[in-house]
Every structure is written in structure tokens, then in C-alpha cells.
Amino acid sequence: MLIVKRFAMILLLAGGVSAVAAQEATWIWYPGDFDIWLSNKMQNRRTERGSFFPPFWKLDNHYILINFHKTFNLTAPEDVSVYVEGEYNVKLDTKLLPGKPSQVTLPAGKHVLDMKVFCQDRVPAIYLKGKTLVTDTSWKVTFEDKEWIDATGKVSDQSGTVWLPAASGGFNNPLQPPSAFRLQVTPASAVRKEKLSQGEVLDFGKETFGFIKIHGLKGTGGLSLYYGESREEAMATESCETLDRLELQNAPARDSVLPLSKAFRYVQVNAAAGVSYDSVSMLYEYSTVQEKGNFRCSDEEINRIYDVAKYTLHLNTREFFIDGIKRDRWVWSGDAYQSYLMNYYLYFDEPTVKRTLLAQRGKDPVSSHINTIMDYTFYWFMGIYDYYRYTGDSSFIKQCYPRMQSLMEYCLGRRNKDGLMEGLSGDWIFIDWADGLSKQGEVSFEQLLFCRSLETMALCAEIANDAKHKDTYNQLAADVKTKLFNWYWNTEKQALVHSRINGQPTDHVTRYANMFAIFFNYLNNDQKQGVKKQVLLNNNVPAITTPYMRFYELEALCALGEQNYVLQEMKNYWGGMLKLGATSFWEEYNPAKKGAEHYAMYGRPFGKSLCHAWGASPIYLLGKYYLGVTPVTAGYDTYTITPVLGGLQWMEGDVPVPGGNIHVYCSAKEIKVQSATGTGKLLLNSKTKPVVSNGTAVLKSGQQYEVTIEKNKAYRITYTAL
Structure with missing residues (x-):
């Protein structure tokens, strides 16, 4: 008999799930259960000044x-x-085998093998x-076996059991189960x-994440550690966001690793008179995702922004894609x-996307929006749409x-x-952190995301061979889009207004719905x-101060061909954080703030996260709108490359795709392209007809030319930029 217990070991997921080769055994479980179980473990590790701080929304279980x-x-x-x-x-052919066999002998011929597994603290897996x-x-x-046995001992001929394909996750070693x-x-x-006077302050040089290790700790008394993303926070013993306190009683000298990981750059260590230690270090904790994308250009400040964006995303790519490493985790x-979008241009790591989507969705029945936020439910649908597209x-x-569907x-x-x-009641309309932003009535931004979510449902219904619901979802999406433009579009303001209240449109204009409508391609030219003109480049429309919505604002401007403007905005906004000493990008940045004001948020002096995933958006912008690589059909079966220098003298990079990379080099005189997948269309503007090695430039309109890019062929195009 062999029952695998919980292992105290480190297991590398190393980029996650790979297709199981023929005859390669792997641990299997019910779809989504490992993701839900793992997210429950991770999301309930947060502490605030030593107090347990769990999520406030419903958590499901496996x-x-x-x-x-x-x-x-x-x-x-x-x-x-x-x-x-x-x-x-x-069970073999419905007959129960004795005991709990660690090995079974299966007979030749066609047979049926069943195993029932019960486990509460881990995911049932075999x-x-x-x-x-x-x-x-x-x-x-299945989690619900609808079989029965009659009085003669015969198993039912009819079954209402719903069977699903088992899930796996790259756990191919029998001694390293999912729970490890x-x-x-x-x-x-x-x-x-x-x-x-009573300790020391340690500076680890940059934002980091992991476990503090105290070497040679001994004695009797208290040891306090105060963590800070800034030195000011580590020194603020009464208001820093995270801390640890240990009480020792005649403890012999030993090395001690604190049980919970923390985010910090600085750590203040205070030891009571009866406590001593030799030194303090850390165990840096990280996901082993691999960088497959890259970007370099003629502007060293942009290169620095890209590098810090990469580090920011890496710190927030853990078991799942989380918001920030200090809070909320x-x-x-x-x-x-x-x-997800940044990932497609840096890691192209499918397993972390899937784990995160499955963990967010949880189980039926649905009793609230995801994270209780209406727009976050719609982002979940959009995440499914983009996952398939890429x-x-x-x-x-x-x-x-x-x-x-549910x-x-x-x-x-x-x-x-x-x-x-x-x-x-119970719905949180978030949109963005913005003072005075109205959430009353029917907000246009929510209708826009709702429409895209219905379009996603129609796409997925087609993949699932559900023609009836595909038509229904398409009709619903068309109805919402019609109402959006009939009721919210203000011709005089040349914009979608922010909301309707009691059936009447307001005259208030914000950036949110308008910029999404651009890259959703819901607007005519x-x-x-x-x-x-009237919204995005209009200073009278309230400005956006979070990297969260700057992501979308700059994407909309790039989609409109404003790469020169966006490049300068990146230098001003993300470069502004770097000038203040940022080693990762923040949850919010307002250039008007001074000194320690930059650390405050949520009514707390150090409430702001100085390492927030949404601060890493230059990864996506530079890959999609400067290198210009975008899938047209699912999985890059077809794609476009539309490089735009945007004021740069040259740029070069790789965009990861299924099966490899698409490499792009671009200057004002030369473009080089090589792709590992699909069939692409390189689109470029040139004063003269481009000369193409391995291909031909075809004039499409005006001064725009198109070059067909075939898999594994190198192309060099000489041209004269406009």
C-alpha cells in the first residue's frame, strides 16, 4: 500500500504545463481544482502588521x-x-480490489479502471x-458519480454522470505530487x-521578495523586523505595512528562516538586550518563468524603463499573476x-495564465462578481478571449x-x-482609482466591457460547437453596442459620455470608455x-494618474498612430519614477507629489505598493505597437508586423509566439524580420518602393507596402521612411 504524503521539498514548475508525451505518466486531478487549492494557500498568506489579512470575497474549495x-x-x-x-x-470492471494497492496487474483485453480518491487538505490526485x-x-x-447498484448487485445501465477530461500540470515525478x-x-x-542604537537597517539594493533568514540567532527576549519598500517605511515602526516579531526563550544559536515571505527593499532589525545574531540575509523567492521576448532601442532611458518593467512583472509573476508583492498579494x-497581455510579449507562459483564470473563476454557483467588481468579471471574459487569440x-x-456560461x-x-x-447591492464598480469619479447609473465603461464579454462568449460558443448560444450571444452583443452608441455618443462632444442616470445621458466625459472603444475598434475613423482630439489630447478631460489606466490610454493613442507622443509620455511618466529612485514601478504615480507623499495611499502613509504589476505596461506597448507584432488569427496562424519607430533611431526585439519568436529590427532605412510561425504580413510606409530579400513589396495604398513573411525565412527590407 502506498499513499503519497505531503513533501517538504521545493518543486520547480519551470514554466508550467507541457503536453504529456505518449506513455509519459503525470499526476492528474479534476480540472481547476489544483488552481483553486493553490490560490487559497497563496491568497491567505497576507498579513498586515502581523495580523492575518485574507481576501474579502468568496473563496471556493476543491x-x-x-x-x-x-x-x-x-x-x-x-x-x-x-x-x-x-x-x-x-475498481477493475466495477469490482473492488482489496485494500489500497500500490501496484495492480491489469489483464489483457478491454477493461474499465476506476479509482475513487478522498482528500480534504490537498487536491485528490493520482x-x-x-x-x-x-x-x-x-x-x-467526475466529482459526482451518479451510478447505483440494484438488489441483484447489478450496476445501473443508465448514467447521469458528467465526465470531464482530467487536468494535469507538468508534475511527472511520482514522488513530487501537486501538493509539493x-x-x-x-x-x-x-x-x-x-x-x-538598537539594531540595524539593511538595504538589499532594490525591491525584492522572499524570506528573511537570521543566522546564529540566540538568547532570551524579543526580535522585531520592520519591512519597507522605502527607507522611510522601514524606519516607521508604528506605521510600516508589514513586520515580524519573535519571542525567544533561552534559544540556542541557530539559523532561523521566517515562515512568511515579504516584499521589501529595506529591513530594520531591532534586538532586545538578551538577543543576539550573527547576520541577516534573505531567500529570494521567484517563479521560474523564462524570458522569451526582449526589446532594445537607441534611447537608453527607454531601455532602462523596459528593464525595470520586466523586473516589476517578474516579481508579480508568482504561482499566479498577482497585483503587488507588498499588498494585496x-x-x-x-x-x-x-x-496576461504583458506576458504574451515577454514570457508567453500559458500555464500561469490558465492557473490564474481558473483560480479567479472558482466554482458554481455564482453569487457575486469576480473580486466583487463588475468590471473585473468582464476582464475575466476578455482574458479568455485574448488567451485564445494569442x-x-x-x-x-x-x-x-x-x-x-454560468x-x-x-x-x-x-x-x-x-x-x-x-x-x-453588493456590486463594486471600480473602473480606476480617481478622485470624484462617479459610479452612479449605467456607466458607459461597463457597457463597453459587457459588450466585449458577450462577443467573447459568441467566439467560445463556436469553439464549443454551441451554435444556438453563439447566435444568442452575438445578438445580445449587437444590442448592447447599438444602445451604447445611440444613448452615450455625444456628437457635439465627439465622445461617449460617462453615464446615464434615470435613463438620461449625462454630459460628463471621461477617458475610460472612449479609449477602450478605440482599440476594441468600435469607432469609425x-x-x-x-x-x-476632444478626449485623449484634451487637458480639460480629467487626467489619469494610475499606471493601471495609463496602460489603456497609451494603447489607444498607439492604435491611433501617436507613437511619438506615447514615447515621450513613457519617458515622462515611467522615467519620472526612475528619477525618484524607483527600482520597480508603482501602483500610482502623480508627478505633483513630493517626498514621502509618493508612498501614501488608502489613508495610510505607506499604503501604496511600489511594485505593482500594472506598472509594467511598457513591455506590452513596445512589443505590440513599436515592434508592431499582433496575431490576426488564433495562435499566430496569421499575424501582422507593423513596426513604428515613434521617434527612435532604431529598435530591435523578439516577440514570443507558439513554437519560437518573431524577430524584428527596424531603422529609418532598414527592416529585418524572421518568424518561427505562421504566415505574416509586414506593413510599412516608404517614400520609395522597398527592396526585399526573399520576397516582394506590394503597394497597398498611397505609400503603404506589404511584404508576406513565411515561416523560418529571413527577410531584409531596405526602404525610405516617411
């Missing part, structure tokens, strides 16, 4: 009893090793390995130490949605589709009498130019 099912046909008998997370039984029979995603699983998963750690030391849907992974869409039914059930989304 199913605790799972039936694993496999029909097989063997040419010869086969011995199969059995590893299990939990209590279990084994790993079987024989010569030909192994656990993989061809197995079926840990992020990797590596030792790191402070770069500077400053002595204090939760899986917020709006924050994660931006991380990866072409239809199997994940099919897996998610039933939970997409979440959309929840949304449809909360429409008002006019068929629009309006905040009800005249409307786009009107929005650019």
Missing part, C-alpha cells in the same frame, strides 16, 4: 471526492504502479505508470548595512488581465466554457429594465479622430 475513470485495451497483462494523494480505492497504461489527460474525472509545489528560492544578501482580475488553445476554451448567466440576470449593467 472537490474532496473524485472518481478517476479509464477504459483501456491491452495486448498483454501489465503491472501498473499506483501513487495517490488521499484515501482511495481501486499517478499511475505501467508499460503502456499511464495517467494523462485522456482519463475522465513551491516556488524556487535562492540566497541573497544586503548591499548596505546601517547601524542603529491577491489574484485581482483587472490587474491579472494586464499581466495561443490558439481551443481545449482550454472548451474546458472553461460551462463556467463561462458566469454570463449571472451577469445577464443583473441587467436593468433597459438591458444594461447597473450596479446592484471620424469618431476615432474626434475622440483623439
Whole structure:
């Protein structure tokens, strides 16, 4: 008998799930359960000044009893090793085998193998390995076995059991089950130490994340550690956001690693008179995602911005894409949605996207919006849409589709009498952190995201072969879009107004719905130019001060061809943080603030996160709108490359795609391109007809030319930039 216990080990996920090769065994479980279980562990680690600080929304749990099912046909008998997370039984052709076998002998011919596994503290999971029979995603699983046995002992002929394909996650070692998963750690030391009267302040040189390790700790009394993303925070013992306090009683000298990871650059260590230690270091904790994308250009400040953006995203790419490493360390849907987009231009790491989407969605029944925020529910749908667009992974869409349907039914059930989304009791309408931003009535921004979510449902219904609902979702999306422009578009203001209250449109204009309407391509050319002039480049429209919405504002301007303007904005905004000494990008940046004002938020002097995932958006902007690489059909089967220098003398980089990279070099005289996938169209503007090695430039209109890019062929184009 073999029951796999919890292991105290470090397991590298190393970029996550890979396709299971033929005859390669892997741990399997019920779809989504590992992601939910892992997110519960991660999201409940947050503390605030030593107090437990869990999320405030509903947390689901994994199913605790799972039936694993496999029909097989063997040419010869086969011995199969059995590893299990939990209590279990084994049935062969509906007959229960005795005990809890660690190995079973399966007979030749066609048979059915079932295993029931019960586990509360971990996800029920199994790993079987024989010569030909192994656990993989061809197995079926259910959490509700609707079988019965009649008085004669006969198993029912009819079944209402709903079977799903099993999920796996790259756990291919029988002695390293899913519950053993840990992020990797590596030792790191402070770069500077400053002595204090009762201790010292350690400076680790830049924003970091991990476990403090105290070497040679001994004695009797208290030891206090005060963490700070800034020196001011570490010195503020009464108001720093995170701290640790230890009480020792005749403790012999030993090395001690504190149990909870923290975000910090500075740590103040204060030891009571009876306590001593040799030194303090840290174990830096990180995800092993691999950088596949890159960017370099003629502007060294932009290069520095790109590098710090990469580091910011890396720190916030953990078991999941989280918001910030100091707080909240939760899986917020709006924050994660931006991380997905940055990920597609840096890591192209599909497993972390899928884990995050599955963890956010949780289980049925739906009783609230994701994170309780209406717009965050819609970002979840949009995350599904973009995942398919970039990866072409239809199997994940099919897996998610039933939970997409139930979440959309929840949304449809909360429409008002006019068929629009309006905040009800328990709904948080977030949009952005902005003083005085009205959330009353039917906000145009929410209708815009709702429309895109319905379009996503129609796309996924087609993938799931649900033609009936595809038509329904398309009709609903068309209805919302019609109302959006009939009721919110103000011809005089050349903009979508912010809201309707009691059925009447307000005359207030904000940037949010208007900029999304541009890159959703919901506006005609005249409307786009009107929005650019009257909203995006209009200083009378309230400015955006969070990197969260600057992401979308600058994307809209890039989509309008304003790369020169956006480049300067990046230098001003993200460069402004660098000039203030930032080593990662912040949750919010207002250039008008001074000194320690930059650290305050939420009514607390150090409430702001100085390492927030949404601050890393230059990764996405530079990859999509300067290198210009964008998928046209799912998984880059077809794509476009539209390089725009935007004031740079030259730029070069790689955009990761399924199966490799698309490499782009561009100057005012030369473009070089090579792609590992699909068929692309290079679009460029030139005063003269470009000369192309390995191809031909075709005039499309005016001075725009098109070059077809084939897989694994190198192209060099000489041209004269406009």
C-alpha cells in the first residue's frame, strides 16, 4: 500500500504545463481544482502588521471526492504502479480490489479502471505508470458519480454522470505530487548595512521578495523586523505595512528562516538586550518563468524603463499573476488581465495564465462578481478571449466554457429594465482609482466591457460547437453596442459620455470608455479622430494618474498612430519614477507629489505598493505597437508586423509566439524580420518602393507596402521612411 504524503521539498514548475508525451505518466486531478487549492494557500498568506489579512470575497474549495475513470485495451497483462494523494480505492470492471494497492496487474483485453480518491487538505490526485497504461489527460474525472447498484448487485445501465477530461500540470515525478509545489528560492544578501542604537537597517539594493533568514540567532527576549519598500517605511515602526516579531526563550544559536515571505527593499532589525545574531540575509523567492521576448532601442532611458518593467512583472509573476508583492498579494482580475497581455510579449507562459483564470473563476454557483467588481468579471471574459487569440488553445476554451456560461448567466440576470449593467447591492464598480469619479447609473465603461464579454462568449460558443448560444450571444452583443452608441455618443462632444442616470445621458466625459472603444475598434475613423482630439489630447478631460489606466490610454493613442507622443509620455511618466529612485514601478504615480507623499495611499502613509504589476505596461506597448507584432488569427496562424519607430533611431526585439519568436529590427532605412510561425504580413510606409530579400513589396495604398513573411525565412527590407 502506498499513499503519497505531503513533501517538504521545493518543486520547480519551470514554466508550467507541457503536453504529456505518449506513455509519459503525470499526476492528474479534476480540472481547476489544483488552481483553486493553490490560490487559497497563496491568497491567505497576507498579513498586515502581523495580523492575518485574507481576501474579502468568496473563496471556493476543491472537490474532496473524485472518481478517476479509464477504459483501456491491452495486448498483454501489465503491472501498473499506483501513487495517490488521499484515501482511495481501486475498481477493475466495477469490482473492488482489496485494500489500497500500490501496484495492480491489469489483464489483457478491454477493461474499465476506476479509482475513487478522498482528500480534504490537498487536491485528490493520482499517478499511475505501467508499460503502456499511464495517467494523462485522456482519463475522465467526475466529482459526482451518479451510478447505483440494484438488489441483484447489478450496476445501473443508465448514467447521469458528467465526465470531464482530467487536468494535469507538468508534475511527472511520482514522488513530487501537486501538493509539493513551491516556488524556487535562492540566497541573497544586503548591499548596505546601517547601524542603529538598537539594531540595524539593511538595504538589499532594490525591491525584492522572499524570506528573511537570521543566522546564529540566540538568547532570551524579543526580535522585531520592520519591512519597507522605502527607507522611510522601514524606519516607521508604528506605521510600516508589514513586520515580524519573535519571542525567544533561552534559544540556542541557530539559523532561523521566517515562515512568511515579504516584499521589501529595506529591513530594520531591532534586538532586545538578551538577543543576539550573527547576520541577516534573505531567500529570494521567484517563479521560474523564462524570458522569451526582449526589446532594445537607441534611447537608453527607454531601455532602462523596459528593464525595470520586466523586473516589476517578474516579481508579480508568482504561482499566479498577482497585483503587488507588498499588498494585496491577491489574484485581482483587472490587474491579472494586464499581466496576461504583458506576458504574451515577454514570457508567453500559458500555464500561469490558465492557473490564474481558473483560480479567479472558482466554482458554481455564482453569487457575486469576480473580486466583487463588475468590471473585473468582464476582464475575466476578455482574458479568455485574448488567451485564445494569442495561443490558439481551443481545449482550454472548451474546458472553461460551462463556467463561462454560468458566469454570463449571472451577469445577464443583473441587467436593468433597459438591458444594461447597473450596479446592484453588493456590486463594486471600480473602473480606476480617481478622485470624484462617479459610479452612479449605467456607466458607459461597463457597457463597453459587457459588450466585449458577450462577443467573447459568441467566439467560445463556436469553439464549443454551441451554435444556438453563439447566435444568442452575438445578438445580445449587437444590442448592447447599438444602445451604447445611440444613448452615450455625444456628437457635439465627439465622445461617449460617462453615464446615464434615470435613463438620461449625462454630459460628463471621461477617458475610460472612449479609449477602450478605440482599440476594441468600435469607432469609425471620424469618431476615432474626434475622440483623439476632444478626449485623449484634451487637458480639460480629467487626467489619469494610475499606471493601471495609463496602460489603456497609451494603447489607444498607439492604435491611433501617436507613437511619438506615447514615447515621450513613457519617458515622462515611467522615467519620472526612475528619477525618484524607483527600482520597480508603482501602483500610482502623480508627478505633483513630493517626498514621502509618493508612498501614501488608502489613508495610510505607506499604503501604496511600489511594485505593482500594472506598472509594467511598457513591455506590452513596445512589443505590440513599436515592434508592431499582433496575431490576426488564433495562435499566430496569421499575424501582422507593423513596426513604428515613434521617434527612435532604431529598435530591435523578439516577440514570443507558439513554437519560437518573431524577430524584428527596424531603422529609418532598414527592416529585418524572421518568424518561427505562421504566415505574416509586414506593413510599412516608404517614400520609395522597398527592396526585399526573399520576397516582394506590394503597394497597398498611397505609400503603404506589404511584404508576406513565411515561416523560418529571413527577410531584409531596405526602404525610405516617411
